[in-house]
Amino acid sequence: MPIVEFTVEDVWGYLAKKTTSWGDAEEISQIYKDATGECGLSKRKAGKGETVEACGARFGCVICPVVTIDKSTKETAKKKPQFEPYVELRVLIIDMYKDPENRAGRMRNGKALCYGEGTFTVKARMKLFEAVMEAQRMNERIARIYGADPQPILSEELVEAIQQQWFDDLQERSWLEGGTWFVL
Numbered sequence: 001m002p003i004v005e006f007t008v009e010d011v012w013g014y015l016a017k018k019t020t021s022w023g024d025a026e027e028i029s030q031i032y033k034d035a036t037g038e039c040g041l042s043k044r045k046a047g048k049g050e051t052v053e054a055c056g057a058r059f060g061c062v063i064c065p066v067v068t069i070d071k072s073t074k075e076t077a078k079k080k081p082q083f084e085p086y087v088e089l090r091v092l093i094i095d096m097y098k099d100p101e102n103r104a105g106r107m108r109n110g111k112a113l114c115y116g117e118g119t120f121t122v123k124a125r126m127k128l129f130e131a132v133m134e135a136q137r138m139n140e141r142i143a144r145i146y147g148a149d150p151q152p153i154l155s156e157e158l159v160e161a162i163q164q165q166w167f168d169d170l171q172e173r174s175w176l177e178g179g180t181w182f183v184l
Contacts, residue, residue, distance in 0.1 A: 085138035121178030
């Protein structure tokens with residue numbers, strides 16, 4: 001995982017050179033400003049050997065179950081209402097994560113764990129998938145109302161890969177279907 005060794009400056013330096021699907025370094029810096037109040041990118045020195053001066057902005061995975069209240073996503077949704085469905089989606093994901101009925105009681109490799117542990121069951125993943133798709137549809141509707149670009153989570157290619165994974169898991173890993181529990 002080479003990114004583990006990256007400094008904040010390394011990340012902003014990369015973003016200054018490459019445009020991502022979220023925009024260029026300045027646009028991403030604005031996302032951080034809107035979400036956290038942190039500045040993100042304070043200076044960008046153009047020219048050969050372009051450099052950036054970062055000022056500590058970072059926030060992590062939107063669905064991290066360790067974070068109880070995701071303030072950055074909520075703040076972003078206040079300024080950009082099309083993100084509100086994703087705030088609600090995060091709450092559902094965390095609730096599903098905490099519900100032992102959604103867990104397979106095993107790891108993907110089949111190793112038995114205690115009740116309420118392990119990977120999501122296929123049934124839970126299907127429920128979550130439908131929630132993601134609904135949040136994505138709501139994001140698109142709200143974005144249109146505000147004249148903004150929708151921010152989809154899943155591409156068609158990713159949808160196909162997810163559905164193929166369900167099929168493969170149901171064929172090859174029956175313990176992931178849901179409903180069968182192993183208590184140690």
